Amino acid sequence: MDFASIQAFFNRADSFARHNGMSITELRDGFARAEMELQPSHLNGARTVHGGALFTLADFAFAAASNSSGRLALSINSSISIYQGAQEGRLTAEARRVSESAKLASYEVAIRTAGGDLLAAFQGMVYRKAAPLDALPAWPE
Amino acid sequence: MDFASIQAFFNRADSFARHNGMSITELRDGFARAEMELQPSHLNGARTVHGGALFTLADFAFAAASNSSGRLALSINSSISIYQGAQEGRLTAEARRVSESAKLASYEVAIRTAGGDLLAAFQGMVYRKAAPLDALPAWPE
Amino acid sequence: MDFASIQAFFNRADSFARHNGMSITELRDGFARAEMELQPSHLNGARTVHGGALFTLADFAFAAASNSSGRLALSINSSISIYQGAQEGRLTAEARRVSESAKLASYEVAIRTAGGDLLAAFQGMVYRKAAPLDALPAWPE
Amino acid sequence: MDFASIQAFFNRADSFARHNGMSITELRDGFARAEMELQPSHLNGARTVHGGALFTLADFAFAAASNSSGRLALSINSSISIYQGAQEGRLTAEARRVSESAKLASYEVAIRTAGGDLLAAFQGMVYRKAAPLDALPAWPE
Numbered sequence: 337m338d339f340a341s342i343q344a345f346f347n348r349a350d351s352f353a354r355h356n357g358m359s360i361t362e363l364r365d366g367f368a369r370a371e372m373e374l375q376p377s378h379l380n381g382a383r384t385v386h387g388g389a390l391f392t393l394a395d396f397a398f399a400a401a402s403n404s405s406g407r408l409a410l411s412i413n414s415s416i417s418i419y420q421g422a423q424e425g426r427l428t429a430e431a432r433r434v435s436e437s438a439k440l441a442s443y444e445v446a447i448r449t450a451g452g453d454l455l456a457a458f459q460g461m462v463y464r465k466a467a468p469l470d471a472l473p474a475w476p477e
Numbered sequence: 478m479d480f481a482s483i484q485a486f487f488n489r490a491d492s493f494a495r496h497n498g499m500s501i502t503e504l505r506d507g508f509a510r511a512e513m514e515l516q517p518s519h520l521n522g523a524r525t526v527h528g529g530a531l532f533t534l535a536d537f538a539f540a541a542a543s544n545s546s547g548r549l550a551l552s553i554n555s556s557i558s559i560y561q562g563a564q565e566g567r568l569t570a571e572a573r574r575v576s577e578s579a580k581l582a583s584y585e586v587a588i589r590t591a592g593g594d595l596l597a598a599f600q601g602m603v604y605r606k607a608a609p610l611d612a613l614p615a616w617p618e
Numbered sequence: 619m620d621f622a623s624i625q626a627f628f629n630r631a632d633s634f635a636r637h638n639g640m641s642i643t644e645l646r647d648g649f650a651r652a653e654m655e656l657q658p659s660h661l662n663g664a665r666t667v668h669g670g671a672l673f674t675l676a677d678f679a680f681a682a683a684s685n686s687s688g689r690l691a692l693s694i695n696s697s698i699s700i701y702q703g704a705q706e707g708r709l710t711a712e713a714r715r716v717s718e719s720a721k722l723a724s725y726e727v728a729i730r731t732a733g734g735d736l737l738a739a740f741q742g743m744v745y746r747k748a749a750p751l752d753a754l755p756a757w758p759e
Numbered sequence: 760m761d762f763a764s765i766q767a768f769f770n771r772a773d774s775f776a777r778h779n780g781m782s783i784t785e786l787r788d789g790f791a792r793a794e795m796e797l798q799p800s801h802l803n804g805a806r807t808v809h810g811g812a813l814f815t816l817a818d819f820a821f822a823a824a825s826n827s828s829g830r831l832a833l834s835i836n837s838s839i840s841i842y843q844g845a846q847e848g849r850l851t852a853e854a855r856r857v858s859e860s861a862k863l864a865s866y867e868v869a870i871r872t873a874g875g876d877l878l879a880a881f882q883g884m885v886y887r888k889a890a891p892l893d894a895l896p897a898w899p900e
Binding site for chain 1: 486487490491492493494496497517518519520521522523527528529530532533534536537540549551552553554555556557558559
Binding site for chain 2: 697699701717724726739741743
């Protein structure tokens with residue numbers, strides 16, 4: 337699978353990200369960007385963006401970046417620190433590879449507002465399976 | 478606010494949790510349980526529950542538990558380790574207080590299947606504001 | 619290697635733990651306890667126990683517990699939350715297995731004072747190698 | 760206190776770092792570098808640098824950087840991912856501020872070999888007290 341196919345796969349097949357209005361807007365080796373336009377459905381009871389929405393946006397970018405080699409990678413551990421809230425506008429999560437060995441790889445993700453403010457920082461580690469990404473059965477249409 | 482009011486508030490006002498089919502089914506001092514019935518919209522491209530859905534369920538229980546005193550608490554840091562996937566059935570996240578000081582508190586959350594299998598473990602820390610939870614402006618109906 | 623041999627190995631071969639006055643006082647399948655008597659050399663500039671000393675005590679218990687099966691396990695990720703300080707007395711770190719698969723395992727560690735106060739909570743994940751623990755070359759001493 | 764005084768304070772007063780051969784070699788606003796020359800006392804039973812030694816080096820840089828404003832900051836949460844081992848040579852930990860609010864601040868620390876290889880990545884959060892750093896009672900020495 338080339339980068340465009342992997343990006344298209346994530347946008348088509350990741351139901352939770354799609355259900356929450358998120359898409360991958362750039363993908364290359366060890367890097368991916370996910371974006372979402374804040375909607376009322378992304379907010380928590382304090383009327384600011386939900387930690388789960390921030391985490392999901394970061395996790396989506398992390399998944400796309402860590403599978404960018406075409407080899408199946410599964411998240412085993414991740415953490416997020418949240419620095420400030422947001423109520424509206426477009427949020428961007430950029431995931432970058434920090435380290436990679438045969439079985440494990442680590443990524444950092446920064447979530448920013450359209451104005452460039454850092455809302456949250458995410459770190460994630462994947463376990464890299466031997467199987468290729470497209471060995472996954474039953475691509476959902 | 479008593480425990481029943483706080484539970485009702487989270488179920489009414491947390492738009493992201495509600496949009497993703499999650500509800501608080503029990504709340505008492507320093508404890509909350511969140512539940513969701515797995516739907517296709519909770520899955521990722523590998524057709525297993527999305528890490529963002531697991532995180533959100535845990536974060537929702539954590540938010541309810543950490544606000545159970547009626548004093549506004551905001552998540553500042555959290556981490557999740559994912560041990561196995563799930564494709565269907567009811568998932569439960571139980572949040573318990575581990576430690577609390579004047580300004581900070583820590584919680585652990587376990588996510589389990591209906592059969593009791595541990596899917597993921599979450600740790601979270603909140604900053605405790607002086608304001609009461611119900612000082613939040615404009616409760617959404 | 620039986621449990622007593624593994625415990626003896628960690629107490630003999632872990633130079634950093636030994637240099638800092640830490641020892642494993644109990645070890646069984648998926649569990650280990652490490653202890654240290656607080657000394658002035660464990661303190662930081664604020665004259666309370668150094669986060670590095672707390673982390674090391676927890677990491678030592680985690681290493682012993684995660685190698686208790688006799689199969690070599692290496693730490694890949696860990697986190698610690700510190701709830702309060704301590705200036706003197708005996709500290710105990712107890713590591714317990716939370717989850718284990720063929721290649722990965724997770725542990726939780728609680729650090730307490732002799733009086734039972736929780737000072738810090740630690741979570742760690744290991745990668746499990748195929749090699750047995752005693753395949754390590756050149757046992758020191 | 761100016762930067763040179765704060766750096767000197769950490770090198771004099773942090774007993775655990777000093778006991779383990781670590782020193783702060785640069786400090787400025789929101790940044791600090793800690794260094795150590797690997798010794799046999801830094802190793803674990805697998806004869807590679809102990810996770811506790813790596814954590815302590817990072818934590819020491821983090822403490823110095825987060826106190827560089829002269830206002831007392833205490834670590835409340837930190838995590839470390841370890842990518843590879845090292846047996847000898849000089850290790851460097853550089854801590855940089857990522858975010859800061861009135862009460863909380865976050866830092867990232869990278870630990871590298873003299874050759875520039877990334878051994879580990881550390882993230883830490885502090886709670887910022889109102890007290891100045893030099894209000895600490897009883898400066899040792």
